[in-house]
Amino acid sequence: MLGSGADRLRADVNRLLAFLFHQGILDEQFLQLQQLQDESSPNFVSQVVNIYFQESEKLLRNLRSLLMERKLSDYKNIGIHINQLMGSSSSIGAKRVRNVCVAFRAASDQNNRTGCLRVLEVLEHDYCFLKNKLHELFQIEQQRILAGGVGYPMQN
């Protein structure tokens, strides 16, 4: 029957979302993004999230090279990078990554290089996890639409 595959996939999407919310990976701002997706902007969520991925990876790369500098003194620049990542994470509802940025900024404000490197590792790990999960989400969504599911709005 047309649609039962789509229904199953919708259940999968909801289950994954519930998991991500429950684990504190995402917050209600992600729901706001979904609410903004409609016929006139059917790919809004994945568009914004893909921009987020591109920007975040650049920021994370820069942060790592800044912290690896032999004579590290440019904590101001590090702070600017962290603020950007914090802001964009907050804007898409990436709650966990945002919270790690808060800890990162605290270490950076204290010019604590060791602390910064430790937090950066956590940040890189959590970012990777987020990216994988969101890719999974988009994949299931895509399959759901191909199976005849309605694309938008995404209902929870």
Added chain:
Amino acid sequence: MATQTQFHVLAVDDSLIDRKLIERLLKTSSYQVTAVDSGSKALEFLGLNGENEDEERNSSVESVSAADEDHQVGVNLIITDYCMPGMTGYDLLRKIKQSSSFKDIPVVIMSSENIPSRINRCLEDGAEEFFLKPVKLSDVNKLRPHLMKGITTKNEMQSNTNKRKGSEEIQSPDRTRPRYNELEVV
């Protein structure tokens, strides 16, 4: 009564993601949007280059520019991020409020940081609202009264100019009828 008019909002934010977000929020609310990534680009769009307001319109600004001979720039509200490199949102607010052409355009400030002294300073210096990021639909819904007020104010000013002689008369806002053709969007 009045014909359907679209309000035009100028959004200013150096973050691409936040520009996309505010643009979508505003379009969902049926506003026309122009999004720029800096305060100086915002001033350029408005036609405010340098000190002199009468300076020629920047011809390199593409047709999106709302400045033309007959109308004042058709921007009904400016919403700007606070923290931007170069000109901050606060600097932009000040420049707008100091401009005779644009001081009546409502300005809204957004910031990811909840700093009461910053918020108070912006509100005291003329910002209509201060939104904490991430901005939501419920925030954007607060813009409409400020935009509607802009119509009444403009028409009160019109009435006052026309009735210079009889200035003792008390002007009641109910006497003005909204003139939507003044908000024609280029």
